[in-house]
Each structure stands twice: as C-alpha cells, then as structure tokens.
Amino acid sequence: xxxxxxxxxxxxxxxxxxxxxxxxxxxxxxxxxxxxxxxxxxxxxxxxxxxxxxxxxxxxxxxxxxxxxxxxxxxxxxxxxxxxxxxxxxxxxxxxxxxxxxxxxxxxxxxxxxxxxxxxxxxxxxxxxxxxxxxxxxxxxxxxxxxxxxxxxxxxxxxxxxxxxxxxxxxxxxxxxxxxxxxxxxxxxxxxxxxxx
Numbered sequence: 001x002x003x004x005x006x007x008x009x010x011x012x013x014x015x016x017x018x019x020x021x022x023x024x025x026x027x028x029x030x031x032x033x034x035x036x037x038x039x040x041x042x043x044x045x046x047x048x049x050x051x052x053x054x055x056x057x058x059x060x061x062x063x064x065x066x067x068x069x070x071x072x073x074x075x076x077x078x079x080x081x082x083x084x085x086x087x088x089x090x091x092x093x094x095x096x097x098x099x100x101x102x103x104x105x106x107x108x109x110x111x112x113x114x115x116x117x118x119x120x121x122x123x124x125x126x127x128x129x130x131x132x133x134x135x136x137x138x139x140x141x142x143x144x145x146x147x148x149x150x151x152x153x154x155x156x157x158x159x160x161x162x163x164x165x166x167x168x169x170x171x172x173x174x175x176x177x178x179x180x181x182x183x184x185x186x187x188x189x190x191x192x193x194x195x196x197x
Contacts (some may be wrong), residue, residue, distance in 0.1 A: 007113045010133045011105070017140045018101055021048060022094060024147040028154065034084055037150045044150055045093055046083040047143045052097035053081040054139055058132050059104035062117040067103055108133065 024044055025033050033045040056067040072080060084093055108129070115129040152158050156168045 003113045006130070007108065007133070010130075010137055011108050014104075014133070014137050014140060015101075017137070017144050018051075018097070021051065021140065021144045021147055022097065024144075024151045025090065025094070027157075028151075030090065032154055033090060036083075037153060041079070041083060042146060042150065043083055044147055045090060046081075047147050048097050049084055049088075049093045050081045051140055051143055052093065052100040055097075055100040055104045055136060058119075058136050059100075059107040062119050062127065062132060063107055063111060063115065063129070064117075065103075065107050065110075067100065069099075104136070 025048070028044070034043055036043050053071060056071055059065070060067040060071075084090075111129050113128070113130045113133075117127045117129065117132060119125045119127055119132075148158060156170070156173070
C-alpha cells in the first residue's frame with residue numbers, strides 16, 4: 001500500500017514540475033529561450049532539451065524499455081543536450097520532452113516501485129525504480145529552479161504556473177531588493193570589522 005502511495009506521489013510531483021519548466025518558455029522570444037544566461041551557457045530551451053534526454057535515458061534504457069527514437073550518447077562531452085541548435089525548433093524540443101515524459105509515465109505505470117534497473121554510467125549501476133524516480137525528480141526540480149531564476153532575470157516572471165502569477169509590482173520589488181542589499185552590505189561591514197578586531 002505504501003509503495004503505491006509513494007510511487008503515485010513522486011509521479012505527480014514529477015508531472016507538476018515538468019509543466020512548470022515548460023511554462024518558463026511561454027511568451028519569450030526565440031532569442032530569449034536560447035541565449036546563454038550564465039557564464040556556463042545555461043539557457044531555458046537547453047534545460048528542457050536536457051531533461052527530455054534525461055527522462056528518455058533513465059526511464060528507457062535503464063529499465064530495458066528503450067525510447068522509440070534514437071538518442072545521442074548519454075551526456076555528450078560537447079554538452080549538446082544542454083542547448084538548441086538553430087535548426088531545432090522550440091516546438092520540436094517541447095514535443096521531445098512531452099514524448100519522453102509519456103514514455104517515462106508508461107515505464108513508471110508499468111513497473112512496480114522496486115523494479116530493478118541498470119545505470120551503466122553510475123559507479124553502483126544496479127538500481128530500483130524508486131531510486132530513479134527520486135533521482136529524476138531531483139534533477140527536474142533543480143533545473144526548474146534554475147529556469148525560474150533565468151526567467152526572473154529576463155522579465156521578472158516567477159512561479160509555478162501562469163495562473164498563480166500576479167501583476168508584477170516593480171516598486172515593491174525594488175524596495176524589497178534595496179532592503180536585502182542594505183542587509184548584505186551591513187553584514188559585509190560587520191565581517192570586516194570582526195576580522196580587524
């Protein structure tokens with residue numbers, strides 16, 4: 001009984017987080033969803049592409065349920081699963097993510113939570129479905145958090161879904177940010193003073 005509850009709960013959380021990640025692309029230009037927003041090149045569309053690849057591998061090959069289309073090598077050294085080429089469209093990558101999600105959903109639904117799997121690129125390769133569900137949920141949540149920050153930097157939009165978002169009060173945000181900046185400066189001055197003493 002607890003196994004079914006745990007599997008259903010983790011699966012629901014994964015589905016919600018997938019939706020939040022895709023929502024981060026809504027209303028943005030082709031340039032904004034693709035452009036590198038960190039020094040390592042992290043970008044919104046690349047995060048979606050990476051997680052599609054992640055789900056296709058972890059809920060596919062690991063449980064001997066290969067994804068129906070060919071996949072590149074797992075985490076290619078060139079990082080090609082982390083960015084979109086000019087000929088890859090937003091629609092193609094979102095479709096890939098949705099197909100990978102459906103394939104993952106079929107694996108999750110079709111196997112018991114303790115089903116064995118094998119991750120050849122891990123030092124301890126023998127796994128269970130429960131562990132892979134936790135791993136992919138953590139990976140998805142981490143990247144959705146990155147996407148949230150990237151989106152906030154682009155246009156100030158935050159949250160899980162559009163329906164939860166309120167009108168952005170830029171004045172209130174500026175006041176709040178200034179308060180945090182003052183606190184950070186005060187802490188830095190205090191640390192310098194403490195080191196001198």
